[in-house]
Structures are given as C-alpha cells and as structure tokens.
Amino acid sequence: MDNNVSSTHWDIVIVGGGNAALCAAIEGASAGQRVLMLESAPRVYRGGNSRHTRNFRCMHTGPLAHLTDDYGEAEYYDDLLRVTAGKTDEALARLAIRYSEDCLPWMQAQGVRFQPSLSGTLSLSRTNAFFLGGGKALVNAYYNRAADLGVEVLYDAEVTDITLDNNRFETLQATVDGQSVTLRGRSIVLASGGFQADLDWLARAWGPAARNFLIRGTPYNRGVVLKNMLDQGAVSVGDPTQCHAVAIDGRAPQFDGGIVTRLDCVPFSVVVNRNGERFYDEGEDVWPKRYAIWGRLVAAQPDQVAYVIIDAKSIDLFMPSLYPPTTADSIAALGAAMGIPLDTLTHTITTFNAGCRDGDFFPTELDGLATEGVHPPKTNWARPIDTPPFYGFSLKPGVTFTYLGLQVDQTARVFGPNGPYDNVWAAGEIMAGSILGQGYLAGFGMTIGTVFGRIAGQQAAASVATFHSNS
Ligand SMILES: Cc1cc2nc3c(=O)[nH]c(=O)nc-3n(C[C@H](O)[C@H](O)[C@H](O)COP(=O)(O)OP(=O)(O)OC[C@H]3O[C@@H](n4cnc5c(N)ncnc54)[C@H](O)[C@@H]3O)c2cc1C
Helix, strand or coil, X not given: CCCCCCCCEEEEEEECCCHHHHHHHHHHHHCCCCEEEECCCCHHHCCHHHHHCCEEECCECCCECCECCXXXXXXXXXXXXXXXXXXXXXXHHHHHHHHHHHHHHHHHHCCCCEECCCCCCCCCCCCEEEECCHHHHHHHHHHHHHHHCCCEEECCEEEEEEEEXXXXXXXXXXXXXXXXXXXXXEEEEECCCCCCCCHHHHHHHHCHHHHHCEECCCCCCCCHHHHHHHHCCCCEECCCCCEEEEXXXXXXXXXXCCHHHECCCHHHCEEEECCCCECCCCCCCCHHHHHHHHHHHHHCCHHHCEEEEEEHHHCCCCCCCCCCCEEECCHHHHHHHHCCCHHHHHHHHHHHHHHCCCCCCCCCCXXXXXXXXXXXXXXXXXXXXXXXXXEEEEEEEEEEEECCEECECCCCEEXXXXXXXXXXEECHHHCHHHCCCCCCCCCHHHHHHHHHHXXXXXXXXXXXXXXXXHC
16 A cells, blocks of 8 residues: 555654654654655665665663673764764764664664674674664664554655744645645654755755766655755755765766675775876775775865775775776786876886885784885885786765754754744754764764654654644
C-alpha cells in the first residue's frame, strides 16, 4: 500500500526517509501518535544518504556492544573541537555526544544489529559502532519497525511547500507520483537532508568549480524544503560553502557512488595535481582525522582533479577500491597512461624520493618517517615511490553533505523570525550545521541524525498529546 495512505490529516508529518526521519517516526509512533513519512525517492532508493553509511560515533563509559574500552564526553568533545576549529554550538554538540550512549541500545531494540569494526586505514573500534550489513540494513530495520508501529509512508513524494501561519505549521504541498497534494498535520519534523544534489545551488555557493564535484550520496537531497523554510524567514546556520567532502575515485558516477568510491591510500602515496606537482602533506595525520580535508584540497586544484601515486610496497595497505588502478612498470609510463605531464611528474617523484630518509614505517600509527628538504613536506609514512609496479588513481572532490541548515534549539525546534516555531522540528543533515561549523568527525553525521531525530519525534509527539488533552 506504498502510495495509498489512510488519511490527509496526521498527528506528525515527517519530511524525509533517511535515518533522522526514521528515528523521529519510530519515537512519534511509539508515543501513540499517527505518523506519516514523505520520502521523495522511489521505494527502491529510500533511505537517503543514510543507506550508504557504515557506523556511528558513540560515547561510552565502558565496553559497549563491540565498542572497546571507553570514549568519554571530554575526549569526544575535544575531538570535535579539533576538527571544527571550535566552530560548534557547545550545548547542542554536548547533547548529541551525551545522548549517543543511550542510542546504541535503543537502536538494537529497533532491530539494528552491530558488528566488530572494519580494519583498514579507518581503524575506529573504540569510537565508532559499525552496523551489520551497513546503512542499508539499518534503514531496512527501521522501516520494518516503523511499519510494525503503524507509521505510513508515501514514496515518490517530494514536499515542495510548507505553509506557516502565526508561527505554526498548518499544511504542506507535496508532489506524490507526479500529482500535487495538500496534507495537514498537528506537527512536522523536517529531516530532508542538505542541498548538495542541487548542482546549481552548489555552483552559486562555490563558483563554477562545483560543476566538477561528484555527489557521493542520494540525488534526492536538493534542499527544496531547506530553501522553502529559509525563504519564509527560518533562521539559518552554517556557511553555504562548508560541507563534508572527501577525495573519491575520479571515475565515480555523478550521484550515489557511495562508500566504495572513496580512496584511502593517500597516506602511503604521493598526490599530484594536473600539472604533476605536489600540493599538500599526504602524511599530516592518521587518515580518520584527515580524510575529510582532501575533498576541499582537490577542489582547490586546477580542473578539480588530482592523481594519487603509490608503488608495490603500499598496494595492500588500504581498503581495496572499486575501480582498478592504472598500473605501469615505470613512473613515466604511469604518467603517460594517466595524462600527467611526464617531465614534471618525474621531477616531482625524483625530488620526493631523494627527500625520504631511513626509519621505521608503521602504517597504522604516526611513525614520524618524514621527508627532508621537500616542499610541501610529507611528515609521516614517507617512503620512496621506487618499487614497480606503480599504481595511480585519479581523484575528484566527492561531496557528502552540505552544512547550511536550519537553526534549532535543544529540543530540535526550528527557529523562525519570531523565535521557535510552535510545532516545527528538524533533525539530521538539515540542522547539522549548528554543530558542524566546519570539518568533520567520522560517524558524527549518524549520531546527530539519531539523537535529534529521536528528540524531534519525542517532542512532536508530546506537543500533539498536549493538543489532544486540551481539546
Ligand atoms: C557515501 C557516504 C557514506 C557515509 N558514511 C557515514 C558513516 O559511516 N557514518 C556517519 O555518521 N555518516 C556517514 N555519512 C553521512 C550520513 O549519511 C548523513 O550524515 C546521514 O545519513 C544524514 O541523515 P539524514 O536522515 O539527515 O539524511 P538522509 O539519510 O540523506 O535522508 C534525507 C531524506 O530526505 C529525502 N528528501 C529530500 N528532500 C525531500 C523533499 N523535498 N521531500 C521529501 N523527502 C525529501 C531524501 O530522499 C532522503 O530520504 C555518509 C554519507 C555518504 C554519502
């Protein structure tokens, strides 16, 4: 009964079909309210960016499920401060961190299963809880749970306009299976993601370079509801040019390539731009703390492309990539195959190799094996690129999600021009910019969505219950 719902009047209407929307729906329905979810994607593509995920970052005071040791609030917040350079809302950030510990058992109770952390360059066994079967299994478990609780879902249902009167949500317009419909609700939760899939909007924020960006996730997060709310005076947070972007294989599709297009070999490599020149320290820090800066670094290079070059010594040190590397027996042959100017590339690699020093190489920790006399330096894992075969991958910026969003309070209520709206809440990417002013902490997107999705669902349900008891 996918696109045949039982009513046009609902207690809670939820815009979106990813993690934040589902957490809100489950909480709202668990509190006994009648909940409708509107998902702009067709059923087969439901689940937004959430279906691409693998883990969430979780505070814990002792071993929890597969999480080892402990990961306390102070350390978690400190990690966040470092990646955001302090650009965060402390109260909202601490709320997300503290509440994450309660979320893991709650997720298990809704049918989400966990597994030991994956090995590879993102070694996160202490801080991040991995979903068995990845985000797709998580999303499916939540949809099953929501259905058991009586949540109804409309697919191919894009919300286009939200009517706000006297600081209150009254009705919304949506296009469902191509037909325009009006729906009414007592409260609304906005969980429709960022605007990264609207390439025109990205180009307005970033300039024409954005036309060369790839979007790692769903093509349905086009910011339609975000724009509609901002146009009506909702208070915005975040900078339109800030986003989570990583370096991905240049051969990835324009949308939805997912996690398998990410390349984790940068720390063991030399990275050059289209001109064959190095431009940044590939070994600045361990990869989980650096992978999220490489999207922006590549975005700043000519034509928004770069090339990562490794040799036979490093090919087994990272998660294998989806696309096979270009392979050659010499650097000159590799450059020719990849279209990098041979003279500059050969000079770059020769200079780099001459700057490498003897020392112990430890791939999983900072080893201090640094170059000398090379600009920019490589400060860890600097081994000469000298053992054939040589391998190359092209890199492009892959945008994960944008940070411009709606400002919320600690109950996830959205701020309008006259203070918080009476009955409008937001969760997930659409409000994450309050907490992520810049930078990114692996696994924090799902934490923000889970925590604020749950809070939004609980709060929306409580406001509807108050409405019922007063009427
Ligand atoms: C490849 C990849 C890997 C990632 N890995 C991780 C990870 O391991 N851990 C982590 O924490 N984060 C990860 N992230 C980030 C993570 O996906 C997001 O932070 C999180 O999923 C956001 O959840 P959300 O519910 O806000 O958005 P989404 O899951 O994107 O859901 C938004 C939903 O809104 C719908 N929608 C959009 N516009 C409308 C509209 N107008 N009307 C109706 N519906 C609409 C979309 O179809 C979608 O269903 C990853 C992202 C990508 C792309």
